[in-house]
Amino acid sequence: MTHNIIEDIQLGRTALGIELGSTRIKAVLLGADHSPIASGSHDWENSYVNQIWTYGIEEIWQGVQDSYRKMADDVKRQYGVSLQRIGAIGFSGMMHGYMVFGESGELLTPFRTWRNNITEQASAALSELFDFHIPQRWSIAHLYQAILNEEAHVGSIHSLTTVAGYIHWKLTGRKVLGVGEASGVFPIDIRTKDYNAVMVEQFNALIASGNLPWRLEDLLPSVLVAGESAGTLTEEGARLLDTTGELQAGIPFCPPEGDAGTGMVATNSVAVRTGNVSAGTSVFAMVVLEKELSKAYEEIDLVTTPKGDLVAMAHSNNCSSDLNEWVGLFGQFAAAMGMEADADRLYGTLYNLALQGDPDCGGLLAYGYLSGEHMTHFEEGRPLFVRSSESNFNLPNFMRVHLFTALGALKIGMDILLKEEAVKLDAILGHGGLFKTVGVGQKIMAGALDVPVAVMETAGEGGAWGIALLAAFMLNRKDGESLEDYLNGKVFADKAGVTVQPDPKDVEGFEAFMKRYMKGLAIERAAVESFH
Incomplete structure (x- = not known):
């Protein structure tokens, strides 16, 4: 086995994925069978400078070089060979944000990440203009807000991109984005797999009175879909990525993608009628659509898969944080006794008790709003537990209501898709901390969404594995082979997973709970206003 891996490394039958997340940069090298054979990571944190969440250019390159170096060292340590050839490379990163460059390639203003909620005026104006929801974190909202603010750098812009697009450009010389990443920069026309030409013209008309020396299409990177070649590693790029000078130039690159797209690939959720839900501190679901929605919804973001299919995203700021604190409280009680x-025992015991509760949680109500919740229009949150004198107050119902409410805001967005828009979902794949206790989060999620929920052993591999798979797909695909066929046939065919069907009692119970949840928002509102 090891001999085959050494051969893979020496002959370049490998694929490297590097993803820049908000707290960690991770590099994963895959062998010919798509399994990780080496990895390296670098921890980092954003800084808050002049009211902007940012990472410095030096930090970006230090992090990329460090994660690459640790991965290459891991190769040397495990297999006794130095890494000189790689079959294909891909980069992914935090989507959205704002990186703009001048004529000489200089960064014109510090990198503004997706975390910055500073584009409310632009977001509202563009959403109305396009009749398409433009969230504050999208690159086009940042650009238009800079124009509205009359920022000095705007007239000097020659190119705009994301952090993954920036690294790809510096390593290959090409200004391109994968379509999934591009869909968080500016709306995509799913027929052309390119920026929406009508909206581009609408934007140009909107800013025409400013007499800027550019048109929007001059600034945006070219759009590529999964499987297309996105350039090769230049001599300069090879020295920039591998500071030891061992890595050879000429390695092909796949299109740079966003973390949403790599998450879809890593969970095998790129085909229409599939989706994935990530449930941890926050919770979001991504559903691959068969057709466009009938109208724009403030609660739903529209992006695409790495192959350009339309994806609806429902995102809730709050999921398991308050629930975790209650589990911690029971842990303190156990210690005091x-x-x-x-x-593991605490979570296992308490989560499994939730399955013994009444289907509707016995009339209990809770809100795990540690922070604001855009789904229900709260700028701030107050965690709450509420019951009436008639409620069936016991430990199973108490745990059940906290698991239910962790998915309450998400369900509002998903109900828009599944009920109002009649979107069809064959299955949704769950990953994240909520699913760690076997069977429980999965059963509750299936009841909440009334959709089968699958959990795979590989769901924890993450986005770096996902972008490495996209690099491997570009390298190995046969003529006409689709991304979903490649993933189903060559990557996930032998991966174990467990699917839970929705229990009609859970579905009915969750619907009853949601009526209480919606009515009780007035209590949450009063709590926010009363406790400052």
């Missing part, structure tokens, strides 16, 4: 209970 002289009982030892590790985290």
Whole structure:
């Protein structure tokens, strides 16, 4: 086995994916069978400078070089060979944000990340102009807000891109984005797999009175779909990525993608009528659509898969944080009683008790709003637990209501898709901390969405694995082979997974709970206004 891996490395039958997340940069090298054979990571944090969440250019390159170096060292340590050839490379990163460059390639203003909620005016104006929801974090909202603010750099812009697009450009010389990443920069026309030409013209007309020396199409990177070649590693790029000078130039690159797209690939959720839901501190679901929605919704973001199919995204700021604090409280009680209970046992015991509760949680109500919640229009949150004198107050119902409410805001967005828009979903794949206790989060999620929920062993591999798979697809695909066929046939065919069907009692119980949840928002509003 090891001999085959050494051969893969020496003959370049490998694929490298590097993803820049908000707290970690991770590099994963795959062998010919798509399994990770080496990895390296670099921890980093954004800075808040002059009211802007940012990462410095030096930090970006230090992080990329460090994660690459650690991965290459891992190769040397495990297999005794130095990494000189790689079959294909791909970069992905945090989507959206704002990186703009001048004529000489200089960064004109510090990188503005997706975390910056500073484009409310632009977001509202563009959403109305396009009749298409433009979230504040999208690159086009940042650009238009800079124009509205009359920022000095705007007239000097020669190109605009994302962090993944920037790194790709510096390593290959090409200004391109994968279509999934591009869909968080500016709306995509799913028929052409390119920026929406009508909206581009609408934007140009909107800013015409400013007499800027550019048109929008001059600034935007070219759009590519999964499987297309996005250039090769230049001599300069090879020295920039591998500071030891061992890596050879000429390695093909796949289109740079966003973390949403790589998450879809890593969970095998790129085909129409599939989706994935990530449930941890926050929770979001991404559903691949068969057709466009009938209208724009403030609660739904529209992006695409790496092959250009339309994806609806429902995102809730709050999921398991408050629930985790209640579990921690029960852990403190156990310790006070002289009982030892590790985290796995605590979660396992309490989560499984939730399955014994009444279908509708016995009339209990809770909100895990540690922060604001855009789905229900709260700028701030107050965690709450509420019951009436008639409620069936016991531990199973208490745990059940906190699991239910962790998915309450998400369900509002998903109901728009599944009920109002009649979107069809064959299955949704769950990943994240909520699914760690086997069977419980999965069963609750299936009841909440009334859709089968699958959990795979590989769901924890993450976005770096996802972008490495996209690099491998570009390298190995046969003529006409689709991304979903490649993933189904060559990557996930032998991966174990468990699917839970929705229980009609859970579905009915969740609907009853949601009526209480919507009515009770007035209580949450009063709590926000009363406790400052």
